[in-house]
Amino acid sequence: MTLPSSRPQTMAEKILSRRGTQTVYAGDLAVVDVDQVMVVDSIAQSFIERMQRDLNAVPKYPERVSIVIDHVAPASTVSVAQAQKEAREYAAQTGVRLFDVGRGICHQVLMEEGLARPGWIVLGSDSHSTTYGAVAAFGSGMGATDIALAAASGKTWLKVPESVKVTLSGKLQPGVSAKDVALEMIRQLGADGATYESIEIHAGDRFTRGERMTLANLCVEAGAKAGLVVPGGEVLTAYGYEVPEWVYPDEGARYVRDLVIDLSALAPRMSAPSEVDNVHDVADLRGLHVDQVFIGTCTNGRLEDLHAAAEVLRGRRVSPGTRLLVIPASSEIMEQAMEDGTLLTLQRAGAVLGTPGCGPCMGRHQGVLAPGEVCVSTSNRNFIGRMGDKDARIYLASPAVAAATAVMGRVALPADLLEAV
Secondary structure, three states: OOOOOOOOOOHHHHHHHHOOOOOOOOOOEEEEEOOEEEEEHHHHHHHHHHHHHHOOOOOOOHHHEEEEOOOOOOOOOHHHHHHHHHHHHHHHHHOOEEEOOOOEOHHHHHHHOOOOOOOOEEEEOOHHHHHHHHHOOEEEEOOHHHHHHHHHHOEEEEEOOEEEEEEEEOOOOOOOOHHHHHHHHHHHHOOOOOOOEEEEEEOOOOOOHHHHHHHHHHHHHHOOOEEEEOOOHHHHOOOOOOOOHHHOOOOOOOOOEEEEEEHHHOOOEEEOOOOOOOEEEHHHHOOOEOOEEEEEHHHHOOHHHHHHHHHHHOOOOOOOOOEEEEEOOEHHHHHHHHHOOHHHHHHHOOOEEOOOOOHHHHOOOOOOEOOOOEEEEOOOOOOOOOOEOOOOEEEEOOHHHHHHHHHHOEOOOHHHHHHHO
16 A cells, blocks of 8 residues: 655654554654554553453454563562463463563564564553664554553554654774664763654664664663664565565655764763763773673673673683673573573673573662662663662663673773783
């Protein structure tokens, strides 16, 4: 179906027009079909209550609903275990998909399972559902009530967001990653600089799908409703799905802002406490003592991230007095890292390996921080109290910088390890 268009459209406008009944533009209200609804364990009880008590409904399309037990997996308390038991029972009763403990983080799992595809609308009960924009799906996070309504009806309504255009130019220098690009983007936009807007990233053929997931994942940290990466590179050929021509933005589409980032001028970045947009060159923070390093999460727990860390750690040891936690984003990634020796390299360096899932990212288990401790994490948030005590401090960085920091016991670049020999 080709919808008539009176003026050029952004990616967000195109997807919401295609999945609805009429052509829409920024500011319009749209009722759209939802291709996948994702529910995480931490909100599953509320979702089930809304469905059964408030709506007296079952999922209209069970095949379009997935429950993922990832945020506190395995269960840390009896109450968490009970909630997860109820989620399993609900999935068995209704026929929705269930990805149980150990399968991995919701966004990674749905991507691996082909449950997020170009041009789709994917709603998740997790704010980092913008991640699905890596493959040009309109991914957005919603609360339990909206998620339940989408599951019960197969539809949702929303205001079509305005779009911010982010163009990436030039070539990354050695040691600079997609995480650094994302942090620089947030620095320039600000923590609320794209509130209820769609960030449309023009990256050409640069970046793997995993790197694009990092870019889209962090869009919400600028307040975005969605983060869409224009299809290119391996996304076009490597994953067995069609990238329709209609999903690309039109020339002349209207954007509220146009940001250009010169990759060739970018150095490794680090976000300092306690806002994600408090971004600095890693070199400016060099030498800060670090108690814990965490490599993983939906931002940087993929195989290429573990490879980057292992490359730094190979033949080296984690500094005494510093803990290194490594948690792959999925069981598939863990198996691949087992097969190619990456996990053995990390283990020999002194890393503590965890069950695929979110780990300590949200401060509920598997490595929470004590008062006054400092953590360098490859995750996406460094808010006060995010990973444990309110007096702990969190710095966000790439896997390579995190690994170098673990070896030195203080904030460091990989190049610092060569100088220390």
